[in-house]
Amino acid sequence: MAYSKEKTAEQEKDIRVLNTFIRTYCRGKHGSRKGELCEECSSLLDYARQRRAKCPLDPKPDCKHCPIHCYAKAQRAKIREVMAYSGRRLLLRGRLDLLWHYFF
Ligand SMILES: [Zn+2]
Numbered sequence: 434m435a436y437s438k439e440k441t442a443e444q445e446k447d448i449r450v451l452n453t454f455i456r457t458y459c460r461g462k463h464g465s466r467k468g469e470l471c472e473e474c475s476s477l478l479d480y481a482r483q484r485r486a487k488c489p490l491d492p493k494p495d496c497k498h499c500p501i502h503c504y505a506k507a508q509r510a511k512i513r514e515v516m517a518y519s520g521r522r523l524l525l526r527g528r529l530d531l532l533w534h535y536f537f
Contacts, residue, residue: 440486441491443491443492443493444485444486444488447485447493448482448485448486451478451481451482451485452478453519453523454515454516454519454520454523455470455474455477455478455481455515455519456468456470456474457518457519457522457523458474458514458515458518458519459471459474461518461519461522462518474515477508477511477512477515480504480508481504481508481512484503484504487503488501488503489501
């Protein structure tokens with residue numbers, strides 16, 4: 434998918450974290466191997482990246498406080514599940530650094 438606009442450091446960081454969350458979820462739930470994503474999760478990651486790249490708000494508010502709610506309903510439900518699942522796991526592994534404002 435082409436979005437050639439420069440990404441800000443803030444966006445890159447969010448996308449990195451998003452990546453970690455979705456990978457953690459996919460490994461735990463779908464049995465993917467390290468570094469791999471199933472089709473479903475990889476399309477969710479693509480979707481989430483694009484939404485993040487297009488977010489017009491700067492600084493981006495917490496998603497739950499956002500006036501836009503840019504995610505479509507199905508993706509929103511899915512990402513919440515990912516966040517809840519991976520959030521707990523990352524918390525258990527002491528990765529507090531990754532628990533950030535994306536939480537719905
Ligand atoms: Zn998956």
